[in-house]
Amino acid sequence: MTLTEFFGLYNYWIVVFLMMTGFYIVIARRNMIKTVIGLNIFQVSVVLLYVTMGKVTGGTAPIIPPGIAGHSDGEHASSHGSHDAHEVVDHAHQHAADAAEIIYSNPLPSVLMLTAIVVGIATTALALALIVRISEDYGTIEEDEILLMDRRQ
Amino acid sequence: MIEYLHFHLPVLPIVIPLMIAPLCVLLGSRHVANVLSLFACWVTFGLSLLLVSRVCELGEISYFLGGWKPPYGIEYAIDPLNSFLMAMIAGMGAIVLTYSGPSLRDEVPKSKHYLFYSLYLLCMTGLMGMCATGDLFNVFVFLEISSLSTYALISLGKTRRAPLAAFQYLIMGTIGATFLLIGIGLLYQMTGTLNMADIGVQLERYRVAAVIVDGIEGPPHWEGSRTMLVAFAFLTVGLCIKMAVFPLHTWLPNSYTYAPSVVTCFVAATATKVSVYAFIRVVFGIFTPEFAFELLPLDTALWSFSLVGIFVASIAAIYQTNIKRRLAYSSIAQVGYMLLGISMANQDGLTAGIVHMFNHGLIKGALFMVVGCFVLRLGSVQMDDWRGAGKTMPWTSLAWAIGGLGLIGVPVTCGFISKWLLLTAAMEDELYLVAALMLISSLLAVIYVWQVVEVLYFSPPSEKAKKATEAPLIMLVTTYVVVAATLVFGVWTTWSAGLAGDAARFLLQGGAP
Numbered sequence: 220m221t222l223t224e225f226f227g228l229y230n231y232w233i234v235v236f237l238m239m240t241g242f243y244i245v246i247a248r249r250n251m252i253k254t255v256i257g258l259n260i261f262q263v264s265v266v267l268l269y270v271t272m273g274k275v276t277g278g279t280a281p282i283i284p285p286g287i288a289g290h291s292d293g294e295h296a297s298s299h300g301s302h303d304a305h306e307v308v309d310h311a312h313q314h315a316a317d318a319a320e321i322i323y324s325n326p327l328p329s330v331l332m333l334t335a336i337v338v339g340i341a342t343t344a345l346a347l348a349l350i351v352r353i354s355e356d357y358g359t360i361e362e363d364e365i366l367l368m369d370r371r372q
Numbered sequence: 373m374i375e376y377l378h379f380h381l382p383v384l385p386i387v388i389p390l391m392i393a394p395l396c397v398l399l400g401s402r403h404v405a406n407v408l409s410l411f412a413c414w415v416t417f418g419l420s421l422l423l424v425s426r427v428c429e430l431g432e433i434s435y436f437l438g439g440w441k442p443p444y445g446i447e448y449a450i451d452p453l454n455s456f457l458m459a460m461i462a463g464m465g466a467i468v469l470t471y472s473g474p475s476l477r478d479e480v481p482k483s484k485h486y487l488f489y490s491l492y493l494l495c496m497t498g499l500m501g502m503c504a505t506g507d508l509f510n511v512f513v514f515l516e517i518s519s520l521s522t523y524a525l526i527s528l529g530k531t532r533r534a535p536l537a538a539f540q541y542l543i544m545g546t547i548g549a550t551f552l553l554i555g556i557g558l559l560y561q562m563t564g565t566l567n568m569a570d571i572g573v574q575l576e577r578y579r580v581a582a583v584i585v586d587g588i589e590g591p592p593h594w595e596g597s598r599t600m601l602v603a604f605a606f607l608t609v610g611l612c613i614k615m616a617v618f619p620l621h622t623w624l625p626n627s628y629t630y631a632p633s634v635v636t637c638f639v640a641a642t643a644t645k646v647s648v649y650a651f652i653r654v655v656f657g658i659f660t661p662e663f664a665f666e667l668l669p670l671d672t673a674l675w676s677f678s679l680v681g682i683f684v685a686s687i688a689a690i691y692q693t694n695i696k697r698r699l700a701y702s703s704i705a706q707v708g709y710m711l712l713g714i715s716m717a718n719q720d721g722l723t724a725g726i727v728h729m730f731n732h733g734l735i736k737g738a739l740f741m742v743v744g745c746f747v748l749r750l751g752s753v754q755m756d757d758w759r760g761a762g763k764t765m766p767w768t769s770l771a772w773a774i775g776g777l778g779l780i781g782v783p784v785t786c787g788f789i790s791k792w793l794l795l796t797a798a799m800e801d802e803l804y805l806v807a808a809l810m811l812i813s814s815l816l817a818v819i820y821v822w823q824v825v826e827v828l829y830f831s832p833p834s835e836k837a838k839k840a841t842e843a844p845l846i847m848l849v850t851t852y853v854v855v856a857a858t859l860v861f862g863v864w865t866t867w868s869a870g871l872a873g874d875a876a877r878f879l880l881q882g883g884a885p
Contacts, residue, residue, distance in 0.1 A: 238554075245543060258546055265553050272561045328560070331509055335553060338516045342546050345520060349527055349539045356532035365536060 230271040237264035251353065251360040255346045262339045266332045273328035281323040381423050382435035382448045385416045385458060386501045393493040402485035406473075409489040413466035413496070420459040420500075424871075427455045434506070442506070443570040449506035453726065453875035457649055458503045460730050464641045464737050464854075465496045471850035472634040474843075475744045479632045480528050488528060492638070495521040499646045508556050508658075509566045511650055512549065515614070518646070519545045522639055526631040537626035544613055544623040551610030558603035559658070572658050575600070579660070594667050604663075607654050608670070614647035617711065618681025621704045628700035629753075633744030636696060640703055641737030645729040648710050652726075656879040661717045674715035678708035679809055686816035690823070693755045695746075698820055699739055702779065705813070706732045712806065713794050721797035722876035727869045728790035731778070731861065735787055738775040738854040742768055745843035745851060750836045755824065760833025764840045767848055769828045771855050776821035778858040781814055786861040789869055 237260055244257025354360050357368060377384075392412040396405035427433060427450055435448040450458075469492065480488055498518025502511055523545070527538035560566055563574035578596035609620075616624040624644075628636050655664045664670040682705045689701035710732070713725025743753065745768045750757050762769040778785035781792075791814065798807040842848070861868045 242547075245547065251539065254543060258543065261547070262550055265550055265557065268554065269557050272557065328557070334509075334513060338513070338520075338549075341520055342516075342542065345523055346539065346542050349523070349535045349542065352527065352535040353532075353539060356535070369533065369536075 230267065234264050234268045234271065237261075237267065249362040251346075251350045251362065255343060255350070258346070259339065259343060262335070262342075266335060269328040269332045269335070273325040275322055275324045278322045278324035281326040284321070378426065380435075381419065381426060382433055382450045382504060383437065385420045385423065385462060386497055386504055388412050388416050388419070389493040389500070390497040393490045393497065396486050396490040396493065400486055402482060402489075405486040405489040409493055410466075410469055412493055413462065413469050416496070416500070417459070417462040417466040420455070420462040423450060424455045424459050427452055428871075443565040443567040446510055447506040447567055447569075448504045449569065450504060451875070452871060452878050453652070454503040454649065456726075456871045456875060457645065457729065458500055460733055461496065461499050461503070461642045461646070464733060465492075465638060467850050467853060468634060468638045468641070468737065468741070471637070471741055471744070471847050474847055475633050475748050478748050479530055479634075484528065488525070491521045491525050492635075494518075495525060495638070499642055502646050502650060506568050507566050508559065508568050508571065511653075512553055512556060515552065515647075515650070516549055518643065519549060519614075522627075522635075522643060525635040525639070526627050528632050528635065529630040530632070531630055533626070534630040537630040541623040541627045544620075548610045548613030548620075551606045551613070553610075555603045555606035555610060558599050558606065562597065562599050562603070568653065568657050572660075575658065575660075579662070594663075601668075604659055604668070608651070611647055611651045611654065615644050615651060615707055615711075616704050617707060618677050618684060618704065621681070621685070624704060625697050625700040628703065629694060629697045633696075633740065633747050637737055637740040637744060640699070640740050641733045644703065644707055645710075645733055648707065648714075648725075648729055652714060652722075652879065655714070661880075665715075665717050671715040671717065674711050675803075675806060678711040678715065679806065679813075681705065682708035682712075682813045683809075683816070686813055686820065689820040690816065692820075694753050695743055695755060695758065695824060696740075696753045698824070699736065699743065702817070702820060703732075703736055705817075706736070706779075709790065709794060709810075712810070713790075713797060716797050716801055716803070717880075718797060718800060719873070719876055719880060720793055720800055722879060723869060723873045724790055724793035724797055726875050727793060727872035730868055730872065731786040731790045731858070734854055734858045734861065735775055735778040735785075738851060738858055739772065739779065741847070741851040741854060742772045742775060745771075745847050748847070749840040749843055752836060755827050757834050757836045758824070759827050759831040759837055760829075761837040761840060762829040763833060764837055765842050768843050768851070771848075771851050772828065773825050774855050775858065776825060778862070779821055780817045784859065784862050786858045786868065788862055789865055793869065 241257045241259070241261030241264060245254055245261060248254055248257060350360055353365070357365050359365060359368075389412050392408050396408055399405065399408075423433075431451075433450040434442075435450070436442065437446040437448065440446070476485065476488065495518050498514045498516070498521065501514035502518065505511055505514060523538045523542045526541060527535045529535075529537070556566070559571055563571050565571055565574060578594065578600060613620045613623075628640055631639065655661065655670070685701045685704035685708070689698045689705070692698040692701060706728070710725045710728045713721045713723075713728060716722070746758060746761065746765070747753055749765060749768075750761060752758070774785070778787040781787040781790070791810070794810065795807055798804075798810065843851075
């Protein structure tokens, strides 16, 4: 692997770094808030992973430019085999050629991540709510102290 | 109307609880919420039974959500395996909710009841959705719906340890779900699709082939990429956390112990089984058994972890004085039996694994329902307080004894059917050591069940047991319905082992979802 290749994959290195950092925080920290922060970092790394895989080199945002939008109707008609649509078909071919030159990024991974982000927020909110209740009941959010208190009972 | 119902049948058992859940919150009255959620659960159960009969009649049913065709749209693929499991989940959901009334009033503040009903329905939606869907990302979403509602449900427990248990489960569960998400992402990167059947088709270029040199079969040959291996690892480990397989089980005992009794009944009967189902789908539907069991040693890993898990958890169960915790450890052991069956990957083994999901759901549901009755009347889950309760609460105690026999696997109970199939499968594969260890482990179950029976019937009554009265009728009747089911399915197996056999055959024929 050459140096350019190594740095060319920088997104993935960031993903791996964030993923391991987050995971380590979750495992190693005994303070509950810190655990939740670790969990968030862990989840964010996955978001980055998905968004990275959706990017196509040289690709633009997946929105059909105004000039081409009209033709998609013509294309539609031709695919259904209309007889009186010869002219439209010619147009459509030309425009289809134009359209083919545009490269779009894959929007699906980003859309999936919208869902994952919502799930992440719900998880964080619930975790924080639980921490509030734990803190009210125990007076601390250090897991070691809580375990000690429970054992003493 | 009937046609319309039939057409939308695959999606209705998920949509109905999903729609009624927010309605319970909006109306905000616990009586209305109770009636609505009962209605939703029983209707869902009825519809899933209808779905089973349709699948038996017509074979696989495929439903396109919003009319978008797969692989672009989301597909709900109903087949013998998941329709069977959906009926079990909805059935347990409906019966536990019917049972819940008195126990809930005792353990959860009245002001929170409408929220409980809403969460319960959401949890059911998530579990049913995980079964029904044929889309891998959808599995993740439904998994999170069911998990998040389960965390909240557990935190409703009476003691201050309940939110702590919920928090610990949340951390473990979210790690598991995120692992699943990473695995799904890597698979999407390789195949460009999220539809499980389509992923299976796309991965066909990487099928494992046996190399035959001079008539001798060499090591399996495979030309896949590392991405596929990593995806497989992430998916397996993520699901193993949710299944509570032995070394990853730490979240389970506390969650089951400190959750309200009703919640434990429902979650213990259904949640881990749905994860086992998702695991079966991933291994058999997407990656194929050749990849998992021949190229990679998943079978060896599974049966060694299962056996160690069965022994460690059963022995741990024997030493628990808290009865809920005792049953929780037993649940970890029982998941081991399911995985043992799956790891054999033959007709009998897989049938045993699937039927044990069903049977154990019934048995564990029944036992936790019995615990709920005792908790209501004795106010304790400690074995010391249960002493001599057999005299004052004879019917509840009898239910424990019958359910316990099922857990051990005595003939005429449904636990026997799954153990028998598992034993046959082990013999067929000439895994004599596994078979022997399995029989020995059943003896451990005898100990941890019988200790409680002994305490109930043959000990001088404790102070609490003397004052106790028989559990409310509604709780007793529903408990006995489930207990009776464990006996019925131990004798009449057309609908349990029969359907599970169909499902196993379907999976082994390379049944993509």
